Each structure stands twice: as structure tokens, then as C-alpha cells.
Amino acid sequence: MTFSSSLPHLGQRNEPTTRRADALMEEDVAWSHEIDGERDGEQFDRSDRAALRRVAGLSTELQDVTEVEYRQLRLERVVLVGVWTSGTAQDAENSLAELAALAETAGAEVLDGVVQRRDKPDPATYIGSGKAEELRDIVLETGADTVVCDGELSPGQLIHLEDVVKVKVVDRTALILDIFAQHAKSREGKAQVSLAQMQYMLPRLRGWGQSLSRQMGGGGSGSSGGGMATRGPGETKIETDRRRIREKMAKMRREIAEMKTGREVKRQERRRNQVPSVAIAGYTNAGKSSLLNRLTGAGVLVENALFATLDPTVRRAETPSGRQYTLADTVGFVRHLPHHLVEAFRSTMEEVGDSDLILHVVDGAHPVPEEQLAAVREVIRDVGATDVPEIVVINKADVADPLVVQRLLRNEQHALAVSAHSGAGIEELLALIDAELPRPAVEVEALVPYTEGGLVSRVHTEGELLSEEHTETGTLVRARVHDELAAALRPYAAA
Numbered sequence: 001m002t003f004s005s006s007l008p009h010l011g012q013r014n015e016p017t018t019r020r021a022d023a024l025m026e027e028d029v030a031w032s033h034e035i036d037g038e039r040d041g042e043q044f045d046r047s048d049r050a051a052l053r054r055v056a057g058l059s060t061e062l063q064d065v066t067e068v069e070y071r072q073l074r075l076e077r078v079v080l081v082g083v084w085t086s087g088t089a090q091d092a093e094n095s096l097a098e099l100a101a102l103a104e105t106a107g108a109e110v111l112d113g114v115v116q117r118r119d120k121p122d123p124a125t126y127i128g129s130g131k132a133e134e135l136r137d138i139v140l141e142t143g144a145d146t147v148v149c150d151g152e153l154s155p156g157q158l159i160h161l162e163d164v165v166k167v168k169v170v171d172r173t174a175l176i177l178d179i180f181a182q183h184a185k186s187r188e189g190k191a192q193v194s195l196a197q198m199q200y201m202l203p204r205l206r207g208w209g210q211s212l213s214r215q216m217g218g219g220g221s222g223s224s225g226g227g228m229a230t231r232g233p234g235e236t237k238i239e240t241d242r243r244r245i246r247e248k249m250a251k252m253r254r255e256i257a258e259m260k261t262g263r264e265v266k267r268q269e270r271r272r273n274q275v276p277s278v279a280i281a282g283y284t285n286a287g288k289s290s291l292l293n294r295l296t297g298a299g300v301l302v303e304n305a306l307f308a309t310l311d312p313t314v315r316r317a318e319t320p321s322g323r324q325y326t327l328a329d330t331v332g333f334v335r336h337l338p339h340h341l342v343e344a345f346r347s348t349m350e351e352v353g354d355s356d357l358i359l360h361v362v363d364g365a366h367p368v369p370e371e372q373l374a375a376v377r378e379v380i381r382d383v384g385a386t387d388v389p390e391i392v393v394i395n396k397a398d399v400a401d402p403l404v405v406q407r408l409l410r411n412e413q414h415a416l417a418v419s420a421h422s423g424a425g426i427e428e429l430l431a432l433i434d435a436e437l438p439r440p441a442v443e444v445e446a447l448v449p450y451t452e453g454g455l456v457s458r459v460h461t462e463g464e465l466l467s468e469e470h471t472e473t474g475t476l477v478r479a480r481v482h483d484e485l486a487a488a489l490r491p492y493a494a495a
């Protein structure tokens with residue numbers, strides 16, 4: 001495969017043909033601009049600068065930090081580019097298709113996608129410099145305003161490539177951060193994303209200084225930095241930006257630490273009540289939230305978009321035998337999750353490590369579900385959750401290739417196929433959860449007076465009822481319960 005081989009199935013989510021047609025129409029427009037530009041040096045310069053223009057109206061608390069705003073721009077019309085270093089052509093295409101799905105989730109329109117075969121990314125411009133020129137042509141042809149690279153680029157690579165293609169260049173990390181930022185709901189989630197974004201941004205501030213202020217000052221005043229009298233020259237400005245970002249990061253870390261304490265308290269309360277916990281983990285878009293809905297009837301946001309869920313949602317659920325447990329939905333995993341994001345989200349993933357059982361949901365309709373399983377397990381290892389028993393839930397059985405499902409069932413020790421949509425396999429799953437949840441430790445027999453009805457209902461919800469009989473003097477229960485409840489029942493212990 002060569003550099004400019006476009007990937008035909010990239011746009012599959014949004015009717016590629018219409019998309020293509022749009023792109024072709026746009027092509028003409030972009031092309032005519034370009035011709036104008038060549039005719040007139042002045043105009044060419046202006047269109048160049050327009051391509052790197054600052055878009056107004058993006059909210060950020062750091063209102064003066066224009067470069068931060070610039071890096072956080074919503075993506076619009078994008079061209080994807082990947083460097084294919086190992087594996088098959090199919091691997092490279094899958095990876096770029098996933099990048100396309102991510103870009104679409106972020107709200108971008110994917111115009112084209114290209115991969116370059118190389119031993120390793122070019123240290124200066126990620127793709128080779130000649131190819132970067134070709135990429136510039138594709139950008140012009142398609143009228144793209146952003147290039148998205150399928151990897152994490154060094155600050156230098158980002159800047160150099162930007163200088164060649166003359167539009168904004170972002171990498172996979174920035175894209176994921178952008179999606180996280182759009183979807184974070186809770187205060188803690190938002191703060192964590194924001195912190196990760198700043199961390200990412202800090203070494204990537206370009207320090208355009210003068211050229212940037214020239215653009216923003218508007219025409220007219222000839223001197224650089226016309227309308228920006230309050231700002232010093234580039235060097236000072238970037239120093240100020242860095243300092244302010246660092247200060248904001250420190251403040252944010254303190255706030256996150258406080259919020260974490262609040263969550264910890266809640267979690268300990270759950271543990272004190274000895275309610276067993278089940279965590280639903282899995283690759284993004286596997287159907288975790290759908291499964292939670294199916295298992296508990298909870299109304300959790302389900303979207304055909306990656307990373308619809310960023311904040312863990314915990315629900316109460318009941319096994320067929322009537323034992324209560326908690327079910328926690330978690331943020332989806334993705335390959336090459338940027339390292340500082342793993343850090344930022346460690347707190348929400350800790351929930352997985354603390355649980356009594358992991359439902360590892362995998363999209364059975366994915367071409368290679370094994371890859372997703374492996375990617376998720378890597379993160380599970382990362383957060384030290386290897387001791388927690390795991391049930392592999394092969395979801396979307398209604399649309400999955402039966403051969404793929406069979407292969408998974410054969411290779412995974414503890415797996416079953418379900419469909420969150422149709423409900424197939426859900427009863428078996430509920431029964432399996434019941435069987436896998438830790439059993440309460442103490443077997444008791446107690447005659448609980450009718451005045452202590454609350455104790456009996458606790459036995460129902462927190463323990464495992466073996467038998468119950470209503471006698472003249474009270475309820476005679478035989479059950480397995482946890483230590484604390486056993487102690488509460490001790491005064492009524494049947495002889």
C-alpha cells in the first residue's frame with residue numbers, strides 16, 4: 001500500500017457516498033482558492049494565515065491563553081494520517097478506521113485517510129517530509145482544516161508538520177482528550193479531563209508570539225502585536241501562559257484530591273454494608289451501558305459513539321435469588337490510551353480493581369474482538385485488578401458473526417454470548433453473576449421477633465436466605481450472612 005491510498009470504508013458510519021460527494025464539491029472550492037493564491041502573493045499569504053486562524057467563541061477559563069484555545073478547537077473537516085510500522089495492511093486500516101470513528105465521535109467530518117509505510121515515524125515530521133508535502137496537497141484538495149495523526153506526536157513533530165501542511169495538526173491523544181472533554185459530566189470527571197488536557201498542552205505551546213498577535217490584531221496597524229498592547233513579545237507571553245497553566249493545574253489537583261475523598265467515603269460505606277459489587281468494563285462502544293440498562297432497567301445514556309460514558313454510574317441490582325449487589329458502569333477503554341489519561345482516570349478505574357466481579361464486555365460484532373479483550377486486560381493489569389474474577393460477556397450476539405462468537409466461546413474460559421438489545425443470554429448471565437458473587441461467610445439460624453422486622457429484611461437483601469418460617473414468636477430464618485449482620489442476629493440465635 002502506498003501513501004496516498006485512501007481507505008474506502010472510513011466513512012461507513014455516515015453514508016460515505018454523500019460524504020464523498022460533499023467532499024468533491026468542496027474540492028472545487030478549495031482548488032479555486034488555491035489558484036487565486038498562486039496568482040497573487042499577498043492573497044496566498046492571507047489564505048495561509050486564514051488556514052491557521054483562531055476560531056472565536058471557544059470557551060475556556062484561560063481567556064488570554066490563545067494558544068490553549070487554539071489547541072482545544074473542535075475539529076471540523078479532517079484528514080487522517082497514519083504511519084504503518086508493523087503488522088498487516090488490514091491492521092493499519094483497522095487502526096485508521098478506529099481513528100475515523102474517534103474523529104467522528106469528536107464531531108469531525110472525515111474527508112480522507114492515508115497511511116504511510118515506514119520503519120518508524122519520522123522524528124521531524126512524523127511522516128516523511130516528501131509525504132508531508134503530498135499531505136499538504138490532499139488538505140488543499142479536500143478543503144480540510146485539520147490533520148489528525150494516528151499516534152502521539154512529539155511537540156516538535158506537531159509543529160514541523162503544521163508548518164508544512166499549514167493547517168492545524170492534532171494527534172490521537174488530543175483527539176481522545178477532546179472527546180473526554182465533551183463527554184465528562186461530573187465535576188470530578190471534568191476536572192480530571194481538564195487537568196490531563198493542560199498536561200498535554202504545556203509542552204506543546206508553540207509560542208508563535210508575534211505572528212499570532214498579528215493575525216489577531218487584524219489589518220491596519222502595521223506593527224506586530226497591534227491590538228495586544230497588554231501582551232509582551234512572544235517569549236514573555238509563552239512564559240506567562242506556562243506559569244498560569246501550572247498554577248491552574250496545581251489548583252485542580254487539590255480540588256480533585258478533595259473530590260476523591262468524597263467518593264472514597266461512599267465506596268467504604270458500600271463495603272461496610274458488604275454489598276457485593278460488579279464492575280462492567282470493556283472497550284469503548286462494546287455495549288457496557290446497554291448491558292447495565294438491560295440488567296437493571298436503569299436509564300443510562302446509550303449512544304452509538306465512542307466514550308459516551310465517562311462517569312461511573314453505580315446501580316443497585318438483584319440476583320435471581322434475591323441478593324443485592326451493585327453494578328457499576330465504567331468508562332470505555334481504547335488502545336493506546338494516552339498515559340497521562342490512564343493516570344487521570346485511574347481513580348475511576350480503581351472501582352474495577354475493588355469490585356468482586358468484572359463483567360468484561362466485548363463487541364462480538366467487531367472484526368477482531370480479541371484485540372479489544374487484550375487491550376482492556378492490559379489496563380485491568382495496570383490498575384492491579386488481576387485478582388478479580390472475570391466473566392467475558394460477548395455482546396451484540398444478534399449481529400455478530402456466529403463463527404467469531406464460537407471462536408471466542410472456545411478460547412475464553414468464562415464466557416457467554418448475550419445481546420443487550422434482544423435480551424438473549426441475559427438470564428444465563430444473571431444466573432452466572434449470582435453464582436460468581438462471593439457468598440456471605442457465616443451461616444446462621446435465628447428466631448427474629450416480629451418487632452425486629454428490619455433485621456429480617458436485611459437478611460433478604462444483604463444475605464442469602466436458605467429458609468424462612470413464620471412461627472408464633474417470630475420469623476425463623478436460616479441464612480448465610482456477613483459478619484456484621486451475624487453479630488446483629490446473635491441475640492436471637494436459635495438454640
Ligand SMILES: Nc1nc2c(ncn2[C@@H]2O[C@H](COP(=O)(O)OP(=O)(O)OP(=O)(O)O)[C@@H](O)[C@H]2O)c(=O)[nH]1
Nearest residue numbers: 284285286287288289290304307308309332420421
Ligand atoms: N446490535 C446490537 N447493538 C448493540 C447491542 N448492545 C449495544 N449496542 C449498540 O452499541 C452501541 C454502543 O452501546 P453503549 O451501551 O453506549 O456502549 P458502551 O460500551 O457503554 O460505550 P462507551 O460508554 O461509549 O464506552 C449503541 O449504538 C448500542 O445501541 C446489542 O446487543 N446488539
Ligand SMILES: [Mg+2]
Nearest residue numbers: 288289308309
Ligand atoms: Mg457507556
